[in-house]
Every structure is written in C-alpha cells, then in structure tokens.
Amino acid sequence: MMELDVRTDERGVGVVVPRGRLNMVSARSLRDALDTLVNDGTHRIVVDLAETTFMDSSGLGALIAGLKTARQAGGDLRIARPTPAVTTVFELTNLDKVLRPRESAEAAFDD
Amino acid sequence: MTEGRLQVDGHAQPEVLDQVHTELEQLWETTGDVSMRDRMRFEMGLMEIVGNVVEHAYRLDQGSAARVLSVSVTVTDSEVRGVLADNGLPVEVDLGDVTLPDPEAESGRGLAMALASLDHLEHARVAGCNRWTLVCERSAP
Numbered sequence: 240m241m242e243l244d245v246r247t248d249e250r251g252v253g254v255v256v257p258r259g260r261l262n263m264v265s266a267r268s269l270r271d272a273l274d275t276l277v278n279d280g281t282h283r284i285v286v287d288l289a290e291t292t293f294m295d296s297s298g299l300g301a302l303i304a305g306l307k308t309a310r311q312a313g314g315d316l317r318i319a320r321p322t323p324a325v326t327t328v329f330e331l332t333n334l335d336k337v338l339r340p341r342e343s344a345e346a347a348f349d350d
Numbered sequence: 351m352t353e354g355r356l357q358v359d360g361h362a363q364p365e366v367l368d369q370v371h372t373e374l375e376q377l378w379e380t381t382g383d384v385s386m387r388d389r390m391r392f393e394m395g396l397m398e399i400v401g402n403v404v405e406h407a408y409r410l411d412q413g414s415a416a417r418v419l420s421v422s423v424t425v426t427d428s429e430v431r432g433v434l435a436d437n438g439l440p441v442e443v444d445l446g447d448v449t450l451p452d453p454e455a456e457s458g459r460g461l462a463m464a465l466a467s468l469d470h471l472e473h474a475r476v477a478g479c480n481r482w483t484l485v486c487e488r489s490a491p
Binding site for chain 2: 260262263264293295296297299300301303304307323324327328331332333334337
C-alpha cells in the first residue's frame with residue numbers, strides 16, 4: 240500500500256516520494272525506481288519521506304542500496320522531511336548519521 | 351482488563367503484511383488511548399517479526415503457500431501483547447546474539463530493530479509451530 244512518485248527537477252536531481260507504508264512489499268518498487276534513476280544518468284537523488292507513514296528494515300535496506308548505487312556512479316542519495324515514525328527507525332539503527340535528514344527536497348543538495 | 355484484540359490468520363505471503371498493518375491501525379482506533387510512542391514501538395516490532403516469518407517462509411519452505419501464519423494482538427491497560435504462530439520449518443533463533451550489521455548492509459536489521467523497540471521478545475518452538483511473543487509495556491498516556 241504505497242504510491243511512488245518519481246521526477247527529475249530542473250537541477251537534474253531525482254526526487255522520489257514514497258507515499259504510505261514502506262515495507263517488504265513496497266521496498267522492492269523503491270529499490271527498482273532508485274536503480275532506474277541511476278542507470279538513466281540521474282546520480283543525485285533525494286527521497287522525500289514526508290508522506291511515508293511507516294518504514295521497516297526492508298525500506299531502510301532499499302535506501303542504503305540506493306545510496307551505494309548513487310555513490311558508485313559519482314553522485315549521492317539524500318533524505319528529506321522524515322515523519323516521526325521514520326525518524327525513529329533511522330535513530331534506532333544509528334543510520335541518522337549516514338542518511339542525515341534534510342529540511343526539504345529542494346535544499347537537500349545545497350551543501 | 352482487555353481493551354482490544356485483533357486476530358489475523360492467513361498464508362505467510364507478503365500480502366499479509368499490509369493486512370496485519372491495517373488491522374493494527376484499526377485496533378489503535380478502537381482502543382484509542384495507547385500513546386503514539388507505544389503504538390510506534392509495537393508496530394515496528396510486530397511488522398519486523400511478521401516480515402521475518404514471511405521472508406523465511408519463502409527461503410526455507412520453497413513456496414510459502416503451505417505456511418500458515420496466525421497473528422493475535424491484545425491490548426490491556428498495562429501492555430500490548432502480540433503472539434505469532436506459524437507452521438513452518440523450525441527456525442534457529444538466538445536473540446541473545448542479535449546485533450546491528452555494518453551501516454552499509456542492505457539487510458539483517460529486522461530482529462535488532464524488533465528487540466530495540468519492544469520490552470520483551472521471545473521465540474519458541476511449541477507443538478510443531480514457531481511461536482513469537484512480543485510485549486510492549488504501556489507508558490502513562
């Protein structure tokens with residue numbers, strides 16, 4: 240039960256918006272979408288988590304896989320606006336340092 | 351005193367994840383006064399363990415249609431308790447040996463997350479079934 244919006248903005252940054260639950264079923268779609276973006280030449284990606292109501296370890300795995308793929312291609316993957324439930328998952332797994340939440344999708348690549 | 355209860359029985363296939371999740375959200379609506387923090391903690395633990403059962407059903411049983419999963423959740427004024435039973439192959443689980451993997455790992459965090467989020471997590475082999483017991487002690491509302 241997740242919808243996934245994928246677009247590339249005017250700066251060439253891929254913006255991925257998962258809406259709903261990011262679980263074992265939907266994590267596969269996210270993983271595929273991130274792979275497709277990088278393979279098609281979009282190496283800077285921001286995943287906007289403002290509408291992700293839940294994320295499990297599979298969702299986290301898909302983000303880590305996307306991060307590695309983007310970095311291998313010379314780019315990066317960043318996250319923006321995580322909900323409290325999703326923030327808890329990052330903190331609990333100590334991945335809030337690896338994937339530091341940004342305030343907005345637009346500003347995610349400002350630094 | 352029991353304030354609410356849910357029961358889901360189904361095949362151990364990925365679709366059961368959303369089914370359990372939706373039922374759990376409805377249970378929070380009917381019980382009402384479980385704090386957001388306790389809801390998040392229990393939800394995280396329960397969904398990781400259901401995911402673990404489904405994942406192993408695929409890997410070990412070579413087709414999960416025969417593996418049946420039963421999930422029950424009970425809310426009382428002091429705790430939220432979940433019991434999962436499945437008829438799959440025995441799973442060797444040493445919960446004392448669970449740690450978080452390397453930050454770059456793409457899997458292997460589920461049990462560590464469940465352990466960290468719940469107050470009690472137990473796996474046992476009972477009457478030919480894997481049985482998981484999950485407890486979240488409720489904080490003051």
